[in-house]
Amino acid sequence: MSRRLSEVFAQTKSADRAALIGYLPAGFPTPDASIELMNAMIDAGVDAIEVGLPYSDPLMDGADIQFAVDAALSAGTTTDVVLDVVRRLDGERAAILVMSYWNPIERYGVERFAVALAAAGGNGVITPDLTPEEAGPWLAATKANEIDRIFLVAPSSTDDRIVTVVKNTSGFVYAASTMGVTGARSQVGAGAQGLVARARLATDLPIAVGLGVSTGAQAHEVAAYSDGVIVGSAFVRCIRQAVDLPAALAAVRTLAGELAEGVNRRAG
């Protein structure tokens, strides 16, 4: 079992920083390379890893992540491969989560997936296209297997919706900073801070902000009002631009280090 999210957030809080959560699709560019890359992110200070489960129709994702999941699927990354990646990550030092669109989980079997993930040492799942209304069997399966289930809130969520979402969430609440898809942006959505404030009124759970964060400076800005900073596309872009795996590992370490400094509220 990897580190629990509750433990991660308690520690980052006491250290006066936000948790740094890094995303990469399992299997990008190959299953083995993705493990090396994610472990390098952990080495450089990432507190939790979101292991992306590649899906053929990623309608929440922008161009960088679409490219990466297509490559991962072409490299033969099945759900069983994703679970193997989870098993081989350094869970002593980071919480290991899975981010997946709903159909692959439903197809694998809701209960079976929760059991297999727990056995692999993963302990949380982010489901970007599942809302609590459709999640009946998932709520039961995650509870029975002590898997944190992370739902999203968005700038367009009404206060009533936020209450419904956080009531069914555990681990942390994922606040989508902007109305849009994943991808690095020059500015983090202006609505993010207001959304975090609204969510705080509804829950004591940690709140992490994702979508559009790609630099240490942006991470620092978001860490001032949130409990966690989620970065995905920027890591994917580093890897796309690298000429080979050693270069990709170096780029990922550099970016993770910069972001880890950024999430420290006392720095800068």
Added chain:
Amino acid sequence: MTTVSTAAVSGHYGPYGGRFVPEALTAALDELDAAFRSAIVDPSFIDRLTELERSYTGRPSPLTRADRFAAHCGGARVYLKREDLNHTGSHKINNAIGQALLTQRMGKTRMIAETGAGQHGVATATAAALLGLECTVFMGEEDTRRQALNVVRMQLLGAEVFSVTAGSRTLKDAINEAMRDWVSTVERTHYVLGTVTGPAPFPEIVRYFQSVVGREARKQIQEAEGRLPDAVIACVGGGSNAMGLFSGFIDDPSVQLRGYEAGGDGVETGRHAARFAAGSPGVLHGTRTYVMQDEWGQTIASHSISAGLDYPGVGPEHSWLHDTGRATYEPINDAEAMEAFALLSRTEGIIPAIETAHALAGAMRVGRELGSDAVLLLNLSGRGDKDVATAARWFGIGAPEGIEISEGR
């Protein structure tokens, strides 16, 4: 056969339907749901819709008795519901105008749409021009090549056509891209989904605007025959023309509902779009329904000579009609469809869309099965002008100069 009520219960049809979307879209879907429900009880909205159907679309569409074609359908009496005679040449305009009026009602100024064959894109671009709305249509790059004529039509109508190069570069990828645009621009944009699938309330809304087909046809066939038909027949891609026709007869247990999906090169080849014959329940594009997917839940690309049926999912209400046995669905392969395409052209002087040709091939089967006393009612969902190049290639007819023959698949 029992009567099955398929009325949506909070967007669900038995285990199918629902809303599998990013939270960011929930508010927009709730807004759409509220706008739809208030519109359909507002006499001024209904009056406007009815007037446009009459004076712009050209409704009611006629019912044509097709005796020479019927001779190839076991001698059954065959009636064609002529949606091909609508403005823009297919049933798609019924939904596009309805949703364009909803767009205005919500105070939005821009519409986006996905399109495969281009018929829904053309219909949406048309409605946008009529009502003075901005319009962007997402179309897979592969389909922009296959249906180049419709790309130009959309551009002439003032729409922007966005060629989608992600994934398999066909309809399913166009839907992904439309969803991505929508989540980023939802404050001023309405997504005009073209068929009875997607997250609730889309399947219900599209069915509502297409139900005019079934309503008219029920009245017309009773006037012509003094009784209900034995079977109503339609092709099923996403399933909007079928749902429109079926909706008029769903509560009549004596009327068989027959849907025909694309068998492509043959179901046994794996190159098809036969969701019921070879798919399984899953979640795609925001709804739970029958999906062509592999053992890991990855969508399998579909194949059909007909771009409009070339889609790996299907509307959730069809899935429920299938499971309950109220409707039956069978695949028609490319060759059978093209044979029916040629037959209708030569026996009735009507060149159908290749999508529709799948329903015509179905009628030939049903007629032979039910015999000469049977009355069949078929939705002639679209005309075949857009398919002339594909058909010329299929039949080996030399194309006149100036017509580009797209690559068949």
